[in-house]
Amino acid sequence: MKLSFLQPLYSRPGPWASTYLDTSRDIAEPDRVIASRWRRLRDDLTAHGADPATVHALHAAVGIDDDLPGRHGQALFATRGELVLAEELPAPPPHDTASVDALPDALPLVLQRAPDLPYLALLIGRAEDGDSVRLAAQAERWPAGRIDTDLAVRQTVPLEEWQQTAPQLSRDLADLAERGGAEVLVLGRDPGDTWVSDVLVDRLPEHLRKNLVTVGGRDHGGTWDRALLEERLSHELGSRLNAADQARLEAYLAQRARDRAGCEGTAATVTALRRARAAAVLVNDPASLPERLWAGPEATQIAESAAELHTFGVTHVREEPAGAALLRAAAETGAELVVVPRRTLPLDDGMGVLLHDDDAGVPPQ
Template identity: 50%
Template sequence: MKLSFLDPLFTEPGPWASVYLDTSRDIDDPDRAIDLRWRHQRDALLAQGADRATVSALAEAVGTDRSLPGPHGQALFAAHGHLALVEELPEPPVRDRGRLDVLPDAAPLAVQRAPDIPYLAVALTRGGQWPADEGAADEGVDEGIDDRGPGDHVRVVSATGRWPTGRVSPGRRLSHQVPIDAWQRTAPQVARELADLAERDRAESIVLCRDPDDVWVPGVLVNQLPTRLRSRVTVVDDGCVTGPGGAAGPGVLEEHVGRVLDGCLSAADERLAEDFLAQRARHRRRSEGIDAAVAALQRGQARALLLTRGARLPECLWLGIQPPQIAMSAADLEAFGVTSFREEPADAALLHAVVRTGAELIVLPPDRIPLTDGVGVLLRYRYAPAQSAQ
């Protein structure tokens, strides 16, 4: 996973105020609950020495995700009185937290965003005509609808996104409503629009949700898709599509995407993981464990850092001024002649080194690739003797 979305956090020095907040709205009086949670974190930041301008910048963005249904959260970052980044979290944080530190506390955000797989989700619903204004805000709504009884229309609802953030950061949505007797001749046009959508967003997976009793409607559509896309289609055949307000509504398509993509890696991460396994077969000690990862980052030789969810990281690592200056201890940096260094939380220090050295991050499911310490590193070049961290 590329980490360019974190660039705003590494273009200026800290101190950084970082906040993770549960902003779920599936409770009674959510605004009051969110305000109470924020006040606790605001007070924590002020107690750590955050300036009021920075805290005020954060306050303006808290709860701005009020249009999102269900459980979710926010990650917010500010420095020197300016809001730098606000990201919606597909899952609320395990606990709210506010931290002021030299480095942004961005590792939990990066982990929640992984594996960042682009997808196209399609729901096919067969039923009666829906109200004329139902879905009117969607793009591409077919207006050629007559007033017929139940079972006389096909509705196609599609949405693009990136798993797992699609539910809180949706992409393009299209909706069509077609008389059943026009489906055979209309499906090619719908398939072309879906193919364009998939190509435009570089969808690696197409999740098609259908009624298990209806094989003909989705079969007609899939057969009209380009051959290159048919191999990416996964059919969710569990009766999830039942009509308006059901599975085709906002956020629910993404739940079915999750069933398909949970535990998967993006195509790019899969390739990097395969390269890592080949490398580890030759150089195991240089490929896994926190010591190997830090050594590779010191040399600017890390192509990708692999982290298993729940990796066993040390409490802290040591950083110098320059990006490659990362070490397990202050003594290690002193041995390289580094005279100015500081202790930082290990997850923040690793992410800082990964971003600043242009490496990528792969977050692995727990049992995908067993790793010492839950950490691995794919080297950018053939192994070479260690160089100075200066």
């Protein structure tokens, strides 16, 4: 996962107010409930020293995702009276939380965005009159549900022309999938009428047909049953990595086989980040990182102790949440992040580091 979307959080000094809030709308009186949750967080922020202007900036952003149905949440980050980043969460946070620290607490947001898997969503079926076929396709990413509106196709085709039209439509969809980097094909169709979709899907590229997730249900006016879709995707995609992250994981495993101590655990990861040697940082989900690390004003000034930083000439040091310090160092040095399910590969201290090729095997300093 590229961390460039976090750059606004590291382009200005703190202190940072970081808020994670359940803004689900599958409940009675959601606006009243969300307002009540926010009041508790607002009081927490004030108690921890957040200035009134920063609290007000967060307040203005709470609930702006009210166009999203069902269960979801918000991650909000503000400093010095300015809302800097507001992100939708595909699922509610386990707990509503608010914190004030020198660094933004972005790790829960990053964990929720993983595995950031690109897919092509294809909804296809006969129209209500039975005389035509409706098709809607768009490039999306899971689990964030981010949709690229420029990468979409919608078409209605008379049923008698369907077989003649399907070859060109399949080429259009293949092009759409390629431009969106789709690694999975998610197909919504009527399970009792598979012929219509088979005519098209059988002509799509093999890598999409081999990575097919079928979601039952009829075409409801050309829109998805989002609850059904998310449930199915969670079951099918929850343990996957996207192709780029899978390649990084495999490279990491090869590296670990040569020198586990040099690339796994807190000491190895922090050393690589301090020396800007990290191509990617691996973290487990659920997270099991140490509670705190020490950091200086610069992103690469990171260590397990204040004394360690002092030996490098860093005079102004502070204790920070480990996840916040790791993310800043990774984002600012160009390292990417690979979120690895703990059941897939438990990592020492919940973290590891893939070194740049020219650094593999170099003793840490």
